[in-house]
């Protein structure tokens with residue numbers, strides 16, 4: 001399986017949905033609520049996208065992601081210029097909770113598995129991975145479709161508002177608004193290959209339609 005294919009794997013979609021929901025669906029850098037993605041604080045070139053500690057995964061909006069990914073690459077480069085004799089001291093400093101910094105790992109949690117992977121991906125390689133992630137994200141929900149019921153009494157406004165929100169939140173998803181008298185506006189049903197993911201999408205829709 002290529003990395004691109006792994007990004008569409010239900011395991012990754014579930015991890016992604018869970019993280020987004022747990023972190024309140026806002027960018028952990030700027031607070032934006034649209035165009036959210038999951039940033040990997042580091043990569044294991046042969047690893048699966050979901051096989052990371054949660055402390056190294058961050059919810060970011062795409063503009064922050066693209067900007068901060070470059071900063072991260074620069075940090076990797078700076079690390080490459082540290083005299084190896086200072087690694088011990090450097091790890092100690094990084095492992096401490098630095099004032100004003102949110103650090104997802106403590107020194108004791110740095111596990112041996114990291115040694116199997118190469119450190120220091122080039123800017124070009126990272127840009128390539130980032131592009132793959134963005135493409136995969138656009139395709140990720142395309143196997144799913146949401147049916148939104150619009151009651152004849154209340155008119156279609158809420159149903160169409162919900163449809164727009166769904167399309168923004170789940171890029172590539174199929175949607176349809178159907179008129180049905182008597183039912184409450186915005187009642188949805190979701191279809192797709194993975195029942196668990198479909199119910200995650202449905203839960204999001206219900207939560208969202210409750211806000212109207």
Ligand SMILES: [Zn+2]
Nearest residue numbers: 027030061064
């Ligand atoms: Zn942001």
Ligand SMILES: [Zn+2]
Nearest residue numbers: 039040065069
């Ligand atoms: Zn990233």
